[in-house]
Amino acid sequence: MSDRLPGIRPRQSIWLRLDGFARHSFPGAGTALLLLLAAAPLGLPGQAQLLVATSLACVFFWSLFRPSCMAPPLVFVIGLLVDLLGFAPVGVNVFTLLATHGLAMLWRRFLTRQGFFLVWLAFIVVAVGVALLQWIMTSVLILALLPPWPVLFQAALAAGMYPLLAVLLTWAHQSLGQGEAA
Amino acid sequence: MIRLSIPVRQALSKLTLPVLIAAAFGLMLLGKADAVLAERARMAVADALAPIYGVLAAPLAHGRATIDNMQRMVTLYSDNARLREENERLRKWQAVAMTLDAENALLKANLRWVPDPTPSYVTARVVADAGGVYARAVLLSLGPNHGIVKGQIALDDRGLVGRVTEVGTRSARVLLLTDINSRIPVVMEQSRARAMLVGTNGSRPRLLHWPEGVQPAEGERIVTSAEANAFPAGLPVGTVHFTASNVPEVQPEARLDRLEVVRLFDYGLRGVLAPETPNRSAERRR
Numbered sequence: 001m002s003d004r005l006p007g008i009r010p011r012q013s014i015w016l017r018l019d020g021f022a023r024h025s026f027p028g029a030g031t032a033l034l035l036l037l038a039a040a041p042l043g044l045p046g047q048a049q050l051l052v053a054t055s056l057a058c059v060f061f062w063s064l065f066r067p068s069c070m071a072p073p074l075v076f077v078i079g080l081l082v083d084l085l086g087f088a089p090v091g092v093n094v095f096t097l098l099a100t101h102g103l104a105m106l107w108r109r110f111l112t113r114q115g116f117f118l119v120w121l122a123f124i125v126v127a128v129g130v131a132l133l134q135w136i137m138t139s140v141l142i143l144a145l146l147p148p149w150p151v152l153f154q155a156a157l158a159a160g161m162y163p164l165l166a167v168l169l170t171w172a173h174q175s176l177g178q179g180e181a182a
Numbered sequence: 183m184i185r186l187s188i189p190v191r192q193a194l195s196k197l198t199l200p201v202l203i204a205a206a207f208g209l210m211l212l213g214k215a216d217a218v219l220a221e222r223a224r225m226a227v228a229d230a231l232a233p234i235y236g237v238l239a240a241p242l243a244h245g246r247a248t249i250d251n252m253q254r255m256v257t258l259y260s261d262n263a264r265l266r267e268e269n270e271r272l273r274k275w276q277a278v279a280m281t282l283d284a285e286n287a288l289l290k291a292n293l294r295w296v297p298d299p300t301p302s303y304v305t306a307r308v309v310a311d312a313g314g315v316y317a318r319a320v321l322l323s324l325g326p327n328h329g330i331v332k333g334q335i336a337l338d339d340r341g342l343v344g345r346v347t348e349v350g351t352r353s354a355r356v357l358l359l360t361d362i363n364s365r366i367p368v369v370m371e372q373s374r375a376r377a378m379l380v381g382t383n384g385s386r387p388r389l390l391h392w393p394e395g396v397q398p399a400e401g402e403r404i405v406t407s408a409e410a411n412a413f414p415a416g417l418p419v420g421t422v423h424f425t426a427s428n429v430p431e432v433q434p435e436a437r438l439d440r441l442e443v444v445r446l447f448d449y450g451l452r453g454v455l456a457p458e459t460p461n462r463s464a465e466r467r468r
Binding site: 036039040041042047048049052071072073075076079080081084085086087088089090091092094095098099101102105134137138141142144146147150151154 | 198199202203205206207208209210211212213214220223224227231235238239242308309310311312313314315316317319355362383
C-alpha cells in the first residue's frame with residue numbers, strides 16, 4: 001500500500017522489512033505466546049477458563065485497535081489453537097472468536113473513539129454472549145445438557161482480566177505504532 | 183503477490199469472514215464425524231508442548247512448594263499437635279495391621295492361595311492440566327518408547343486417579359475420575375454392595391445405582407470393582423460423604439488438584455475402554 005502514497009521515505013532495506021514484519025506479526029504471535037503460557041502448568045484454579053478468556057480479550061483488543069494485524073485467517077488459527085490446547089470440541093472456539101472479531105469490526109468506528117469504560121462494557125457484552133454461545137454449542141456437540149456455571153465464570157474472568165490485559169496491550173499497541181509512523 | 187483491482191480486493195476481504203465462519207462449522211462437523219483425526223491433532227499439539235511444559239514444571243512446582251511452606255509455617259504449632267495425636271492413633275492401627283497381616287499370611291498358607299500377579303507399572307510426571315472448560319484431565323510427559331496404551335489405570339500415592347484416554351508419542355492424557363464422562367464401577371467396602379461412581383466435573387464424583395436395601399454410610403470406604411473387566415478389584419477410590427441435600431458423594435483419596443507424579447498400571451484389562459474425547463463418548467452412549 002505504502003508504494004502508492006507520495007512522499008520521501010527510507011529505502012526498503014532488509015532490516016526495515018524485517019522490522020516491519022516483526023511489528024506486523026506481533027499481535028498474532030504475542031497472542032499465541034500468551035495462550036501457550038495460559039495453558040502452562042501454573043496450577044491456578046480455573047485455568048481452563050483462563051485460556052479462553054485470554055484469547056477472547058486479545059482477539060477483541062487487536063481487532064478493535066489494529067485490525068490489519070488481526071485478520072480473520074489469523075483469528076481462525078488462534079481459535080484452532082485454543083480448541084486443541086483446551087481439549088474442547090474442535091471448532092467451537094474458532095467460531096466464537098470469529099464472531100468476536102466480526103462484532104469488533106462492526107463496532108470499530110464507534111468504539112475506537114470512545115473512552116476505556118465503554119470499550120470494556122462492549123467487551124463484557126461480547127464475553128457473556130460468547131459464553132452462552134459456547135455453552136449451547138458444546139451442549140449440542142456432546143448431546144448432553146451441561147451446567148452453565150463454568151462458562152459464566154469464564155465470562156466473569158474475561159471481564160475481570162480485560163482491564164489488566166488492556167493496559168499491557170495498549171502499551172504494546174502504542175510502541176508498535178511509533179515504529180510504524182517512522 | 184497478485185495485483186487485483188480495488189473493488190475485487192474489497193469484495194474478497196468482505197467475503198473472508200463469512201467463509202471462515204462456514205469453515206468453523208465445517209470443522210465442528212469434521213471433529214464430530216472423524217473423532218480420530220481431532221484426537222490425533224490434539225495429541226500432536228500435546229506431544230510438541232509436553233517437553234516444554236516438562237521443563238517448566240520443575241521451577242513452577244518449586245515456587246508452589248515455597249508458597250506452601252510459608253503457609254505451613256503459620257499453622258506449624260497446630261499441625262504439630264494434630265500430627266502427634268494422629269501418630270498416636272496410627273501406632274495403634276499399625277499394631278492391628280501387623281497382627282492381621284501375620285494372620286492373613288498364615289491363613290493363605292493353609293489355603294494354598296495363588297497370589298495375584300503383581301502388575302507392572304510406569305511412573306510419569308504430570309506436566310499440565312489437559313482439561314477444558316468441560317473436562318477434567320491431566321497431561322503426562324513420557325519418553326519416546328513408553329509402551330503406554332489406552333485404558334491403563336492411573337494411581338497416585340493414595341488412590342485411583344483415572345484412566346488413560348489418549349496416547350501420543352511423547353505424551354498421554356489421563357481422564358480424571360471427576361470428569362463428567364467418567365463412570366467407574368465401585369464396591370462399598372462394608373456392605374460389599376456395588377455402585378457406579380459418576381463424575382460431575384466438580385471435586386467430588388457422585389455415587390449412583392446402588393442396590394435396594396443398602397444405604398451408603400458416611401465415611402465408608404469405596405474401592406473399585408472388577409465388574410465389566412475395566413478395573414481390578416480393590417483399588418482405593420475414596421470415602422463416602424453426604425452433601426447437605428443428602429446426596430452421597432465420594433471424596434477421592436487421590437489428591438487430584440495437585441497431581442505431580444502418577445503411576446500407570448497395566449492390568450491387561452480391556453473390558454470397557456475409557457471414554458475418549460467428549461464427542462466420541464457421546465456417540466457411544468447413543
